[in-house]
Structures are given as structure tokens and as C-alpha cells.
Amino acid sequence: MSTILIVDDEPQILEILSSYLRKEGYHVITAEDGRQALECAATYPISLIILDLMLPDMTGENVCREIRKASRVPILMLTAKSGEADRITGLEIGADDYIVKPFSPRELVARVRAILRRIGEYQVLSDLIGMGDLMISLREKNVTKKGQAVEMTPNEFRLLTTLVRHPGRTWSRDELVEEVLGMDFIGSDRTIDTHIKNLRQKLEDDPKEPKYIKTVYGLGYRFDNPAKNGG
Structure with a gap:
């Protein structure tokens, strides 16, 4: 209960x-x-x-x-x-x-x-994902950067795992709202922008020049694996 x-x-x-x-x-x-x-x-x-x-x-x-x-x-x-x-x-x-x-x-x-x-x-997931200096435990629902724990909210974690599980894919705001917040979410799709901003502050060395979470102007967001891009 x-x-x-x-x-x-x-x-x-x-x-x-x-x-x-x-x-x-x-x-x-x-x-x-x-x-x-x-x-x-x-x-x-x-x-x-x-x-x-x-x-x-x-x-x-x-x-x-x-x-x-x-x-x-x-x-x-x-x-x-x-x-x-x-x-x-x-x-x-x-x-x-x-x-x-x-x-x-x-x-x-x-x-x-x-x-x-x-x-x-998200409680049924059990694998680990490593990207650059990030390690994401889907089972334990935690994230580390260079071995240090990164605190984040449940929605931030769901957004991150959605992006990470499909590296290189560009997601529109509407797609991320449906995937992360659910079809019954009532509110602006700009809510995703706020969560993206928070994730960049926590995960990026320089949030203004992100190497992980990229903005695809006019379309949405995508997650890049620095190891595959020479980062």
C-alpha cells in the first residue's frame, strides 16, 4: 500500500x-x-x-x-x-x-x-548504462558522475534514462512529455525545458556548452555519447 x-x-x-x-x-x-x-x-x-x-x-x-x-x-x-x-x-x-x-x-x-x-x-528495469563519465543504474535509480553521486528528482531521472536509452535520437518536447510525464499530464511542454536545464546543471562540466544533452534547434533534444564523438 x-x-x-x-x-x-x-x-x-x-x-x-x-x-x-x-x-x-x-x-x-x-x-x-x-x-x-x-x-x-x-x-x-x-x-x-x-x-x-x-x-x-x-x-x-x-x-x-x-x-x-x-x-x-x-x-x-x-x-x-x-x-x-x-x-x-x-x-x-x-x-x-x-x-x-x-x-x-x-x-x-x-x-x-x-x-x-x-x-x-521504472522499478522493473535492472541494467546499468555507462556514458562518458556517467554511470546510470536503472535498477537502483541512481546516477554517478566520475564516481560521485548525482541527486535528481524522479522526473529528471526518467527524462535522463529516456534520452540515454536512445542516444543520437532527437526527441520533440511533446514526445518527451508523453514518455516522461505521461499522456495525462496537464501543463506546458516547456516543463521539459526546465528539467533539461536542471539536468545540464547537474551532469555537464559546462552547462552552456553541453556534451551530453544537446539542443536540436526547432526540433527538440538528443543525448550524445562523447566516446563516440571523440569527447
Whole structure:
């Protein structure tokens, strides 16, 4: 049974979401502020976190940053901010998806199912991929660069493995959204650009002159193996 942590300071939202998720068979834990959220995340085997950005003691962004220091658990952000810049900020600090208030509880449950389904699809993979100074373990879902661990979110890892498993292939944004985020993803295809930017910051020696993740202008992105290109 998957365990969902809901973090929100509005009792009505906690009650409604808990009820919907429990009806779907999930085990639910709730927290009303950032401190409680961090304690729960460190104590329980959480499968996914639903995180409100407006909390009484600390911002949801800061809670997300703290969780990302130790965990890659999927994070679905709840936000009253509908601007694209605000949503991109959430993705850049490690959120996997976002939903804008007011929202339909049924839509949120569908988002939760979709995220957990995508996570589960990658649990069956068991091989290692080596590219240049990168080593990617599909079974363990981790990445090292020159022997050093590279922390990344589940969506970043899925995007990287999608590109790496097909080196040299050019992917459009729409193809990557469908492959990485799922056909039921609701949002801009520019979300992929944010994840690409994050991956370059983590994997490239010079993100402005990437040797792995290349932009194919007007088309999309591709992954190059430096060893095959004289790199």
C-alpha cells in the first residue's frame, strides 16, 4: 500500500483529500506545517508528498528543498499561484508536478495515480548504462558522475534514462512529455525545458556548452555519447 503525505494548514483540505485518497486504497498521513512535514518525511516510508506552498511556519518551497537534500520521493505541489514563472520555480527546486487551487479532488487523485504509475514502471528495469563519465543504474535509480553521486528528482531521472536509452535520437518536447510525464499530464511542454536545464546543471562540466544533452534547434533534444564523438 502506497503512503501519501498531505501537507496543508487548511483542515478542510486535509479532510477532503484524505477521504478521497483512502477510498482509492492509499494510506494517508497529514501534516499542518513544514516542521511536521519534515518529521513525517524522515520517519515514515512515504511514497508521495502533496505539498501546499503556503504554510504557517515555512514556505512549501523551503520544505521541498529540505526534502530533496535526502530524498527523491515524488512531490506534487498545491499552489494558489497560477503564473508560469511560479510553476517553473516549483519544478526547478524539485517538484514533480503541480496543481493550482481551487482544484478538483478527483483530478488530484488522478495526478497521484499517474505519478505513482510512472514511478512503478521504472522499478522493473535492472541494467546499468555507462556514458562518458556517467554511470546510470536503472535498477537502483541512481546516477554517478566520475564516481560521485548525482541527486535528481524522479522526473529528471526518467527524462535522463529516456534520452540515454536512445542516444543520437532527437526527441520533440511533446514526445518527451508523453514518455516522461505521461499522456495525462496537464501543463506546458516547456516543463521539459526546465528539467533539461536542471539536468545540464547537474551532469555537464559546462552547462552552456553541453556534451551530453544537446539542443536540436526547432526540433527538440538528443543525448550524445562523447566516446563516440571523440569527447
